[in-house]
Amino acid sequence: MLVYYLIISFLIGVGTAFNRNQTVRIVLLALFMMVQTSVTIFAYLHLNTDDLVYFKYDALGVIFMCVLTLLSFTTIFHSHIYLRHRRDDSRSQSLYFAALIMLIVAMTCAYLASHIGLMWVFIELTTLSVAALIYHERTSLALEATWKYVFVCSIGITITFIGIILLSFGMGVTVQIDFSFKALQEQLLLVNSSWLKLAFLFIIVGFCTKMGLFPMHTAAIDAHTAAPPPISAFISTTLMNVGFVAIFRTYSLFANTAIQSWMNQVLLWCGLISIIVSAAYLLTVKHLKRMSAYSSIEHMGLTAIGLASGGIGYFAAIFHMILHSFVKASVFYQIDQFHRNFGTYMIGETGNYFNRNRAGGMVFLLALVGIIAMPPSGLFVTEFWIFKAMFASSHFVFLILALLFLSVCIYILAKNFLYILFNQTKNLIPAEEKTAASETWSQYFLLALLFYFGINPPVQMIQLIEEAVKNLP
Amino acid sequence: MINILLITFAISLIYMGIANRLSTVINILAVQGIILFGVSLIELIQINTINLIFILFETIVFKTIAIPIFLNNVIKKNNIVREAEPFVPDFASIVIITGILLGSFILSNIINVEHVRKMFFIVAISALFTGLFIIISRKKVVTHIMGYLVIENGVFILSLSAGSTMPMLVNTGITLDIFVSVLVLGIFVNRIGNTFEEMNVDHLTNLKD
Amino acid sequence: MRGLGVILIIFTSFFFTGIVFRTKSIFSGRKGPGIFQPMKDIWRLFQKGNVYSETSSFIFRIAPNIYFASVVIALMLIPFGDQKGIFSFTGDFVFFAYILAVGKFFNIIGALDTGSSFEGMGASREALYSLLAEPAFFILMGSFALLTGYTSFYDIFSSIHFGSSISYAIGALASFVFVLIAMIENSRMPVDDPATHLELTMVHEVMILDNSGFDLGLIFYATHLKFAMYGAIIANLFLTPGKEWFYSIPIFIAMQILFAIVVGTFESFMARFRMSHNPQFIFALTSISLLIFLTVLLIVGKFL
Numbered sequence: 006m007l008v009y010y011l012i013i014s015f016l017i018g019v020g021t022a023f024n025r026n027q028t029v030r031i032v033l034l035a036l037f038m039m040v041q042t043s044v045t046i047f048a049y050l051h052l053n054t055d056d057l058v059y060f061k062y063d064a065l066g067v068i069f070m071c072v073l074t075l076l077s078f079t080t081i082f083h084s085h086i087y088l089r090h091r092r093d094d095s096r097s098q099s100l101y102f103a104a105l106i107m108l109i110v111a112m113t114c115a116y117l118a119s120h121i122g123l124m125w126v127f128i129e130l131t132t133l134s135v136a137a138l139i140y141h142e143r144t145s146l147a148l149e150a151t152w153k154y155v156f157v158c159s160i161g162i163t164i165t166f167i168g169i170i171l172l173s174f175g176m177g178v179t180v181q182i183d184f185s186f187k188a189l190q191e192q193l194l195l196v197n198s199s200w201l202k203l204a205f206l207f208i209i210v211g212f213c214t215k216m217g218l219f220p221m222h223t224a225a226i227d228a229h230t231a232a233p234p235p236i237s238a239f240i241s242t243t244l245m246n247v248g249f250v251a252i253f254r255t256y257s258l259f260a261n262t263a264i265q266s267w268m269n270q271v272l273l274w275c276g277l278i279s280i281i282v283s284a285a286y287l288l289t290v291k292h293l294k295r296m297s298a299y300s301s302i303e304h305m306g307l308t309a310i311g312l313a314s315g316g317i318g319y320f321a322a323i324f325h326m327i328l329h330s331f332v333k334a335s336v337f338y339q340i341d342q343f344h345r346n347f348g349t350y351m352i353g354e355t356g357n358y359f360n361r362n363r364a365g366g367m368v369f370l371l372a373l374v375g376i377i378a379m380p381p382s383g384l385f386v387t388e389f390w391i392f393k394a395m396f397a398s399s400h401f402v403f404l405i406l407a408l409l410f411l412s413v414c415i416y417i418l419a420k421n422f423l424y425i426l427f428n429q430t431k432n433l434i435p436a437e438e439k440t441a442a443s444e445t446w447s448q449y450f451l452l453a454l455l456f457y458f459g460i461n462p463p464v465q466m467i468q469l470i471e472e473a474v475k476n477l478p
Numbered sequence: 479m480i481n482i483l484l485i486t487f488a489i490s491l492i493y494m495g496i497a498n499r500l501s502t503v504i505n506i507l508a509v510q511g512i513i514l515f516g517v518s519l520i521e522l523i524q525i526n527t528i529n530l531i532f533i534l535f536e537t538i539v540f541k542t543i544a545i546p547i548f549l550n551n552v553i554k555k556n557n558i559v560r561e562a563e564p565f566v567p568d569f570a571s572i573v574i575i576t577g578i579l580l581g582s583f584i585l586s587n588i589i590n591v592e593h594v595r596k597m598f599f600i601v602a603i604s605a606l607f608t609g610l611f612i613i614i615s616r617k618k619v620v621t622h623i624m625g626y627l628v629i630e631n632g633v634f635i636l637s638l639s640a641g642s643t644m645p646m647l648v649n650t651g652i653t654l655d656i657f658v659s660v661l662v663l664g665i666f667v668n669r670i671g672n673t674f675e676e677m678n679v680d681h682l683t684n685l686k687d
Numbered sequence: 688m689r690g691l692g693v694i695l696i697i698f699t700s701f702f703f704t705g706i707v708f709r710t711k712s713i714f715s716g717r718k719g720p721g722i723f724q725p726m727k728d729i730w731r732l733f734q735k736g737n738v739y740s741e742t743s744s745f746i747f748r749i750a751p752n753i754y755f756a757s758v759v760i761a762l763m764l765i766p767f768g769d770q771k772g773i774f775s776f777t778g779d780f781v782f783f784a785y786i787l788a789v790g791k792f793f794n795i796i797g798a799l800d801t802g803s804s805f806e807g808m809g810a811s812r813e814a815l816y817s818l819l820a821e822p823a824f825f826i827l828m829g830s831f832a833l834l835t836g837y838t839s840f841y842d843i844f845s846s847i848h849f850g851s852s853i854s855y856a857i858g859a860l861a862s863f864v865f866v867l868i869a870m871i872e873n874s875r876m877p878v879d880d881p882a883t884h885l886e887l888t889m890v891h892e893v894m895i896l897d898n899s900g901f902d903l904g905l906i907f908y909a910t911h912l913k914f915a916m917y918g919a920i921i922a923n924l925f926l927t928p929g930k931e932w933f934y935s936i937p938i939f940i941a942m943q944i945l946f947a948i949v950v951g952t953f954e955s956f957m958a959r960f961r962m963s964h965n966p967q968f969i970f971a972l973t974s975i976s977l978l979i980f981l982t983v984l985l986i987v988g989k990f991l
Binding site for chain 2: 963984
């Protein structure tokens with residue numbers, strides 16, 4: 006099945022790149038989404054089977070694939086609106102969608118790869134396709150962001166490669182090593198622990214670039230600020246999920262060896278410092294998309310802490326990533342409308358959004374509730390579980406510091422969102438074009454999913470997540 | 479013989495620390511390509527011929543000839559001033575590079591490398607950190623790329639030390655090299671040269687709070 | 688006989704600098720002065736009287752003498768192939784470095800004594816370069832000591848065997864570093880240009896601006912002796928023991944002439960570095976000798 010998927014998507018991608026007709030483009034995209042959905046359903050039905058030697062439909066990959074497919078629908082929908090309003094010429098639109106298709110395919114394969122080298126290759130491919138997308142607006146700001154992103158990600162991916170080589174050294178070079186995750190896990194128990202630590206450190210630093218954790222968070226921030234809003238939505242959610250899947254797989258690879266408590270320490274520190282960094286930057290932020298990017302970093306930090314705390318933390322970490330994808334995507338989609346309404350992203354120059362665009366303002370209000378993890382939101386449940394896991398594993402100092410800096414982040418987010426929604430002290434230029442309320446249906450849908458999953462998550466999802474964490478200690 | 483080549487590689491890293499002009503750094507990169515050619519020839523003589531020819535071809539053509547020519551073209555086309563402008567004074571940079579060499583030596587002793595020759599490990603790790611240091615301490619975008627190429631060379635050495643039993647690893651490393659170099663160098667550097675007049679990192683500071 | 692080395696070094700010092708000048712002239716297309724011309728200059732200076740400025744004290748009068756004396760003492764430590772130097776004891780290379788440093792110290796304070804700011808500037812530069820070159824020398828000798836297990840010049844040089852290819856590499860690299868240290872210590876290119884008299888760029892020349900007559904002759908001759916002495920140390924690396932002394936002498940003289948030609952060639956083809964560039968260049972020598980040290984550690988198998 007995966008062979009067909011790859012071939013068909015490749016053909017569709019090439020077709021989209023060269024096509025200039027609008028209707029043909031819509032048809033091709035619809036075709037691609039059908040293929041994508043069918044692969045997702047196929048993967049769900051054939052859980053835990055291998056395909057094409059190096060791919061496996063395991064539970065973790067399938068969950069995130071479902072999220073990816075759902076968000077691809079909304080992203081393509083919003084990309085159309087965005088491109089139509091920008092009145093781009095047909096050639097750049099074709100390139101945009103071709104790169105988007107390549108990105109979706111690369112991410113799907115990265116989720117499903119069961120061989121560490123192959124996963125690494127596909128993550129590299131995502132970097133390349135995202136670069137083309139971030140540069141879409143062709144301003145000098147976009148160029149700067151693309152350059153930084155490509156460069157930092159290249160360095161990160163090289164460091165991961167070094168980690169993989171070190172891993173193979175630790176296992177001895179006398180025999181051909183099978184790099185699939187299953188085989189690696191058994192062989193790792195025999196390796197010297199200082200090798201394991203070194204290899205783990207290098208691999209994690211590389212993947213932190215993708216996920217946006219402490220040492221390498223800078224790439225993500227600039228990219229999310231300068232990219233077109235639908236792309237920001239996409240990469241702030243699904244691409245960070247790819248990083249999370251990579252880190253999760255690495256973690257479970259090393260989980261039963263002697264270095265597990267050391268690994269937990271490393272992840273705890275990375276997560277905590279990410280939260281501190283985002284709190285520090287949030288205090289002075291003035292650009293709306295940048296603020297959302299920092300909030301993503303903070304949530305990634307929380308997820309890393311959850312992963313490192315063990316127990317219910319594993320479950321909570323995966324669940325947190327899924328729900329965060331929903332809410333962050335809706336925030337970024339709405340920011341696109343916001344931008345069309347005001348013409349700027351700067352928080353200080355806007356206000357009174359609630360009255361100018363009732364539907365959109367409502368989205369922001371609900372998204373605010375969602376992202377700061379107030380009770381009807383599902384994020385409340387997952388953050389509660391993460392804190393419970395931290396308490397249960399006796400990381401009290403980390404718990405206190407995380408709560409402290411999280412409060413700072415919540416304060417800033419609430420302050421800024423309420424400012425843009427309700428501030429009526431300025432005379433603002435009225436909007437040039439009215440944004441239709443129908444554009445917000447996707448965001449309401451995602452927010453509804455967020456709130457519903459918090460209260461009553463579907464059984465199949467719970468089963469999948471439990472399946473994914475069952476091998477961890 | 480390999481040890482001599484690796485020591486020469488380490489000396490080239492030291493020399494890169496004190497190099498002032500951009501063309502000197504490019505020449506050092508070309509010399510490093512030749513050294514890697516020699517090392518891969520000696521190390522990998524046992525693997526099958528096609529693979530060997532591919533690897534040798536890549537080192538000579540890509541690292542020694544194509545990339546230096548390309549970098550020279552970029553420098554000429556964008557009229558980049560030919561001095562590397564460092565943030566850190568030159569004296570401190572050579573002290574730091576010496577410190578890196580010493581540090582990787584100590585690290586290799588702590589880790590207690592059994593399976594891989596120590597010399598390879600030390601030189602590779604030093605190349606990695608020296609490349610990172612060059613990226614951090616220089617202002618020009620072109621020197622960032624040169625630092626990245628030094629990191630690539632270090633990765634290549636590391637993968638060579640296991641190369642005779644796992645040629646796939648070396649191949650993947652080369653693919654990474656080609657891919658990223660072509661993309662990064664080929665597309666973006668020229669764009670940056672067209673958009674900004676002077677390719678300094680100072681100009682790339684507009685994205686901030 | 689134990690004094691053979693000293694006699695040979697004094698003998699080669701007569702024509703060493705002359706060969707350097709001659710090589711430089713030939714490369715510039717001129718015929719150049721005779722090989723013994725520097726010695727004739729020194730002889731001429733010895734016959735002149737001294738002029739001492741009124742602002743200088745007794746230090747200025749004794750400094751050249753102490754400098755010359757230190758070089759002569761250091762000379763007596765150098766072994767020659769099979770025979771020890773006149774003095775030879777454990778750790779004598781440390782004594783060697785420091786007796787030269789005593790001479791240099793007196794040179795420096797003699798220059799400061801004149802009260803001229805030019806000489807002070809030259810003295811400070813000279814002090815800096817010696818400071819930076821010293822670790823290189825010590826680490827190099829230290830790696831040799833580690834390799835052979837002895838700490839005296841004679842013992843080290845008599846027990847170096849060049850067996851494996853890597854020890855050849857170390858030997859070649861060490862001689863390269865040593866040649867550069869020699870050129871720095873003797874104030875030649877690329878660190879200092881002996882022919883320039885622009886105040887901004889002089890290092891060693893400026894320290895001796897105020898000396899005249901017999902003192903100047905002493906200082907010049909001490910420089911020649913130092914050069915020949917460094918050449919003798921390098922030649923020792925290649926004079927393995929056991930050869931009869933009538934083979935060693937021609938090899939020694941040939942090595943010295945070769946060294947002089949190499950120095951002349953270096954000087955003809957390299958421009959002097961920018962002043963601010965010099966410290967890092969000299970420090971780079973320390974880095975390279977550190978690299979040699981680490982390689983020796985790897986060979987010997989002693990780790991931390």
